[in-house]
Amino acid sequence: MGISEEVRARRLGGTRVSAQRIFTDRVSQAEAFAGKLEELRQLRTAHPDVSLDLTAPRRNVLAFYGDGGIGKTSLSRELERRFLAGSQRRQAVRIDFSEPTARDPELFVLHLRSGLAPLKHFPAFDTGLALYWARQNPGVPLTDFVTHQSSLGTAAQRQRFARELSEFTQGIVDGAGLVVGGASRAARFAWRQIQNSLVVRDLRKNCPFFEACATEEDTEQLRLHLPLLLAWDLMRLQASGDADVAIFLDTFEHVPNQRRSARLADLEDSIVRSAFFLPTTLFVVTSRRRLDWAADTRAPSLEFSGPAVWPGLADGPASDQHRVGMLSAEDSRDYLEHCLCDDAGAPVIPEELRDQVARLSEGMPLYLDVACNHYMALLGRGQTPEVGDFAGGLPQVVMRLMEDLDDPQSDLLRAAALLRVFDRGTLRVAVPSLRSSAIEQFLDRSFVLQREDDVFSIHELLQTSVRLQDSFTANPWSADEWAEVAARLVAHWSALFEDPDSRLWRDRRTQALAFWQLTGLYATLGTTVPHLAYIIMQVQLRGVWATIDAGRDQPAALLTDHGRSLLTLLDGMMERQIGDLQHTVELLAPFEGPTPLPAEENLRRLALYYLGETYDLRGGGDAAATFEAIAAEHDDRLAHEALIALAHSRSRDGDNAAALAIARQFDPEIRDGELRYRLHELFGHIWWCAGHFDRAAHHFAITKQTAEEQDSPLLLALARRHLALVQCWSSPALVLADIEEIEQLNRDLGLHPGIAQCQMSRATALVGQASLATIDELLDDAAHTFTAAGYLDDAIGPVAVGVFAAAASGDLTLANTRKEALFQQAEGRRVRHWLAAADIWTLGADPHGRVTWPEGADVSVAAWAAPLTARRP
Numbered sequence: 001m002g003i004s005e006e007v008r009a010r011r012l013g014g015t016r017v018s019a020q021r022i023f024t025d026r027v028s029q030a031e032a033f034a035g036k037l038e039e040l041r042q043l044r045t046a047h048p049d050v051s052l053d054l055t056a057p058r059r060n061v062l063a064f065y066g067d068g069g070i071g072k073t074s075l076s077r078e079l080e081r082r083f084l085a086g087s088q089r090r091q092a093v094r095i096d097f098s099e100p101t102a103r104d105p106e107l108f109v110l111h112l113r114s115g116l117a118p119l120k121h122f123p124a125f126d127t128g129l130a131l132y133w134a135r136q137n138p139g140v141p142l143t144d145f146v147t148h149q150s151s152l153g154t155a156a157q158r159q160r161f162a163r164e165l166s167e168f169t170q171g172i173v174d175g176a177g178l179v180v181g182g183a184s185r186a187a188r189f190a191w192r193q194i195q196n197s198l199v200v201r202d203l204r205k206n207c208p209f210f211e212a213c214a215t216e217e218d219t220e221q222l223r224l225h226l227p228l229l230l231a232w233d234l235m236r237l238q239a240s241g242d243a244d245v246a247i248f249l250d251t252f253e254h255v256p257n258q259r260r261s262a263r264l265a266d267l268e269d270s271i272v273r274s275a276f277f278l279p280t281t282l283f284v285v286t287s288r289r290r291l292d293w294a295a296d297t298r299a300p301s302l303e304f305s306g307p308a309v310w311p312g313l314a315d316g317p318a319s320d321q322h323r324v325g326m327l328s329a330e331d332s333r334d335y336l337e338h339c340l341c342d343d344a345g346a347p348v349i350p351e352e353l354r355d356q357v358a359r360l361s362e363g364m365p366l367y368l369d370v371a372c373n374h375y376m377a378l379l380g381r382g383q384t385p386e387v388g389d390f391a392g393g394l395p396q397v398v399m400r401l402m403e404d405l406d407d408p409q410s411d412l413l414r415a416a417a418l419l420r421v422f423d424r425g426t427l428r429v430a431v432p433s434l435r436s437s438a439i440e441q442f443l444d445r446s447f448v449l450q451r452e453d454d455v456f457s458i459h460e461l462l463q464t465s466v467r468l469q470d471s472f473t474a475n476p477w478s479a480d481e482w483a484e485v486a487a488r489l490v491a492h493w494s495a496l497f498e499d500p501d502s503r504l505w506r507d508r509r510t511q512a513l514a515f516w517q518l519t520g521l522y523a524t525l526g527t528t529v530p531h532l533a534y535i536i537m538q539v540q541l542r543g544v545w546a547t548i549d550a551g552r553d554q555p556a557a558l559l560t561d562h563g564r565s566l567l568t569l570l571d572g573m574m575e576r577q578i579g580d581l582q583h584t585v586e587l588l589a590p591f592e593g594p595t596p597l598p599a600e601e602n603l604r605r606l607a608l609y610y611l612g613e614t615y616d617l618r619g620g621g622d623a624a625a626t627f628e629a630i631a632a633e634h635d636d637r638l639a640h641e642a643l644i645a646l647a648h649s650r651s652r653d654g655d656n657a658a659a660l661a662i663a664r665q666f667d668p669e670i671r672d673g674e675l676r677y678r679l680h681e682l683f684g685h686i687w688w689c690a691g692h693f694d695r696a697a698h699h700f701a702i703t704k705q706t707a708e709e710q711d712s713p714l715l716l717a718l719a720r721r722h723l724a725l726v727q728c729w730s731s732p733a734l735v736l737a738d739i740e741e742i743e744q745l746n747r748d749l750g751l752h753p754g755i756a757q758c759q760m761s762r763a764t765a766l767v768g769q770a771s772l773a774t775i776d777e778l779l780d781d782a783a784h785t786f787t788a789a790g791y792l793d794d795a796i797g798p799v800a801v802g803v804f805a806a807a808a809s810g811d812l813t814l815a816n817t818r819k820e821a822l823f824q825q826a827e828g829r830r831v832r833h834w835l836a837a838a839d840i841w842t843l844g845a846d847p848h849g850r851v852t853w854p855e856g857a858d859v860s861v862a863a864w865a866a867p868l869t870a871r872r873p
Contacts, residue, residue: 029064032322033079036062036282037244044280048239051231051279052208058304059312059320061275061293063285066324069366069461072286073449075324076250079284089243091116096451098251098460099421100550101151101512105270106136107546109226112274114152116230116245117161119237123168123199124207124229128214128222130169134189135750136219138713148506150455172197190748191215207232219750220265224303227274234278245281252287254553262301263578269302276304290321327365332358335365339372339446349375349385356387366459369447370397377404398465402473408438409445413458414477415485416448417466418525420516421457429492430485464555467524486527493518497535505542512550515539519551519570522600523563533602534637536570541674545577565591565599569607576610581618585611592626605630605638612642616649623649640666640675644682651686652793654832657852659686677706677715684722689833690854691863693730697723717745721754724761729867732765739765753794756785760798767805768871775805793829796822800834807841808871815842840864 040060043050050056064072073096080092093115095102102108113125133142143162152158172194191214194200203210209228216222237243255268262268272293275283285291292298294313298305312320327335333354340348347354349372361367371390374397378385390397402410408431415430416422427439442448449457470476477485493514496504504511518535521527529535539547552570554563572587590597591607599607612626627646631639643662651659663682670676684699700723707715720742728735739762746754763778779798786795799822806815819838826835832850839846840861853860 029075029322029324030079030082032320033062033083033284036060036320037083037246040280040282041242041244044238044242049235051235051277056279057309057311058276058279060279060281061283061285061291061310061313061320063287063291063313063321064324065287065290065321068288069364069459070324071327071365072288072324073250074365076248076284076286080246080248083244083246087244089241091119091243091245093245093247094250095248096250097254098457099151099451099509099513100516100553101509101546103254103267103550103553104508104512104546105223105267107149107151107508108267108270108274109223110146110149110152112227112230112247114146114157114161115247116234117157117164119234119243119245120164121237122230122233124203124210124233125226126165126168127172127194127200127203128210128226128229130165130172130189131191131194131214132219132222132226135748136223138717138749139711144506148503149509150507151509172199192744192748217750217752224265224270224273225277228277231277231279231281234281238280245278247278247281247283249283249285252285252291253289256289261575261578261580261583262298264301264303266301272302272304276309286324325363327361327363327368329358329363332361332363332368335368336372339368340375348379353385353387357390360387360390366447366461367397370401370462373445373447374401374404377401395465395469398462399469399473402466402470403475407475408434409442410475411477412439412442413466414470414482416442416456416458417463418486418489418517418521419457420520421451421455421513423455426489426492429488432488460555464557467558482525483527486521486525489517490521490527490529494529494531494535497538498531508544508547511539511544512547515547515551516553519566520554523554523560523566524558526560526562532566532600533606536573536603536606537638537641540573545574549574561598562600565597566603568597569599569603569610572607573610576614581614584614585618585620588614589621592629602636602638605634605642609638609642609645613645616645616652637675644678647682648685651682651689652830654830654836654851656686656690656833657854660854673706673710677703677710677719680706681718681722684726686854688726689851691837691860691866692854693726693863696726697730700726713745714749714751717742717749717751717754721746721751721757721761725757728761728764732767732769735761735765752785752789753791756782756789756791756794756798759785760801763798764801764804767801767808767867768873772805772809772811776802779805793831796826796829796831796834799825800831800838803838804841804868808868810873812842837864841868 036059043059047053064075066072076094080094084090084092093112095108095111097103102111109129113122113129116122130142133140133145137145143166146152146162146165147155147158149158152161169189195204195214200214207229209225209232213222213225213229216225234245249271255271256262275281291310291313293302293305294307294310296306304310307314312318336349336354336357337347342348349357357368357371361371374389375385378389389400402413405413411431412427412434415427418430419426424436424439424443427442428434443450443456447458447462449459451457493504496502496510496514497518504514515535518529518532522529522532536548548570552567552574554567559567568587569591572584575581575584575587588607588611591599591604591611596604597607608626608630611621612623612630615621615623615626624646627642627649630642631646643665647659647662650656650662659682663679663686666675666679668679668683670679680699680702684696684703687693687696687699700719704716704719704723707719720738724735724739724742739758743755743758743762746758759778759782763775763782766775766778779802783795783798786792786798799818803815803818803822806812806818819842822838823835836846836848836851839848841864844861844865846857846861849857851860
């Protein structure tokens with residue numbers, strides 16, 4: 001039983017925990033916050049082990065929602081300030097989802113843990129995290145990753161967090177060279193090696209969820225349940241000394257974005273699970289929309305949903321969701337009274353004008369803030385501000401503010417409007433002619449929000465208003481000036497993407513911001529980004545899907561037609577990643593045909609590449625023609641990828657001669673290590689299907705060498721299992737000597753297809769040495785592993801090997817019976833080489849011509865027949 005099944009089972013039975021709860025009616029936000037903290041303290045006192053009760057309803061989420069610009073972020077920050085000022089035994093975690101990198105599910109979990117680092121000692125979570133990381137990110141030391149993630153705090157905080165993780169895991173496996181300690185071999189931190197250490201034995205004994213999490217084969221499920229281990233650690237810490245924990249999730253409207261198909265295991269589901277698993281931790285959510293977690297309709301996309309789970313999020317007088325409306329007239333006047341004061345502390349804005357501006361603001365804090373800046377500018381010019389200076393809505397006031405600012409300050413405001421999040425360096429790139437003093441003056445302005453670690457932003461409404469209103473100001477930027485600034489930013493971010501050693505490839509925040517920036521400049525300004533298609537492909541090949549997802553979140557009011565096409569391409573890529581092939585085709589098919597969606601040529605080719613991949617998997621289109629169109633008259637990386645995909649497609653259709661002809665278009669000594677690996681993997685697959693096992697082994701040996709040169713455990717696991725897959729036919733003794741180690745490496749990395757291939761290779765190598773019953777048992781295991789992982793074409797392989805095993809035993813009747821079953825199961829599958837091999841083993845020939853053999857039918861028939869001759873008694 002996996003951890004998800006165990007959690008569900010526990011929710012269906014057991015004793016429901018009850019506790020005296022403090023409900024809040026229509027009270028102020030600060031009182032609601034204080035009341036909820038007290039409620040959770042009482043819950044911890046009355047039921048210290050409530051985290052273990054997965055049947056109890058959760059009341060630990062406090063939500064504030066309302067329109068943009070009304071001060072929700074300010075409210076969230078003020079509540080955090082008051083919370084931390086209340087006691088030394090309090091710890092807060094803040095995540096702002098307006099920042100693109102905040103939508104990375106892995107970083108979300110690390111945010112939770114790093115934010116609680118001062119509390120120390122999280123053995124269950126840290127062990128689970130190390131197990132997860134070793135399998136999910138082989139070859140990437142966790143300490144190195146944490147140290148480079150600027151979103152996890154200051155450099156000192158990150159180094160301290162990384163050191164704690166390293167020291168803890170080194171203690172579990174003394175001197176074993178852990179992934180978190182700097183080694184690159186993921187398999188060195190694996191369950192089989194740590195399960196009997198002292199710390200782990202204690203966790204297995206006392207933490208009820210630990211072993212189910214630690215042995216979970218699905219790494220995604222393990223990640224989703226890491227907060228369950230964090231809750232147990234926190235429960236033990238609070239038992240020894242009470243501590244309040246609050247997690248502030250700001251601008252939450254960016255999480256359930258309309259461009260994202262809500263599904264189980266996505267970011268929102270991860271967050272909801274975290275809140276559920278941490279019932280004594282207060283989650284404070286600020287958003288433009290109400291949370292709908294209590295709606296039964298969310299059951300398909302949230303593991304924990306409905307009014308029984310989240311009674312406080314349901315409608316009603318006791319709801320823990322509070323609408324944050326506009327400020328009252330009294331509060332608006334109070335704001336204006338105190339925002340500008342003279343040396344004696346007296347308000348600068350006259351009372352009568354305060355009353356008028358408060359009325360015009362209609363209670364919008366952002367309007368009041370911009371109005372105060374406008375007031376100061378008028379005074380600076382020697383003018384007496386009048387009520388007419390503040391008439392109109394927010395856009396008009398923003399326009400006046402832009403006119404108020406001197407040229408350096410207005411230029412910086414315009415540059416900031418192009419950026420989601422920025423630092424001093426990015427502003428210098430955008431406007432390089434300005435002095436540092438001008439940048440510092442701009443960063444000191446009240447409408448610039450300072451985040452952690454010298455990172456800044458301006459409100460999204462202000463961003464959009466500046467860009468929409470600039471042309472109406474007295475001294476706007478020309479189209480050329482906007483283009484020049486955008487071009488400088490494109491050159492800056494593109495150079496980082498093109499440098500394999502840049503910090504962008506180590507720091508996901510930098511990468512997400514750069515990717516968001518490039519897609520945004522293309523999508524909203526029409527800026528030329530010369531290598532955008534290549535950048536998108538590089539991010540995808542590195543598997544950082546959260547970065548691609550972040551790029552889709554662009555201001556709809558500013559999108560161009562080409563920009564909408566780009567976001568459609570990114571939407572299609574994300575749907576392809578989560579396995580919704582039908583929706584992928586619906587999104588990407590409009591990029592082909594006589595009137596395709598408007599897009600830059602290489603972006604259109606990229607869309608066709610993913611469309612061709614999808615056609616190749618599900619049918620319904622001409623994958624070969626799509627790949628050929630991408631490669632036609634091009635000699636770039638995208639053309640190379642399309643040709644390799646086309647060759648694999650031809651081979652799966654049984655046309656190995658055509659596949660080999662395509663592969664031979666490449667230089668086998670190509671210097672690009674990644675492409676070299678994929679090319680020789682292709683050669684190996686083609687020759688294996690043709691029965692040329694020694695030639696296939698030669699190419700897979702090159703992939704093994706390439707993986708070792710790149711120090712990649714993942715590629716090494718792939719190469720070694722592929723090598724075993726061909727040598728089990730020609731050199732069974734070699735395979736039997738190494739297969740246990742190869743299979744264990746694939747198990748340590750959670751590679752289910754690799755595990756199944758190893759099981760099948762072991763069975764094949766044992767033909768002629770072990771009983772048919774033993775071999776059949778291994779083949780059944782392999783078929784089950786393939787099928788459970790969704791690799792249905794690959795699941796035909798063990799069935800075909802069963803035909804070979806029966807024929808090698810001398811039982812031709814059984815071999816023919818199994819062949820008939822093979823042909824039935826293979827109906828509609830692209831496994832022609834197995835069908836041809838089965839005919840060769842039972843008939844001694846390939847009478848149906850299902851496969852085109854690279855060196856002729858006679859050579860391949862002899863090649864597939866040779867192992868049968870060698871294994872017969």
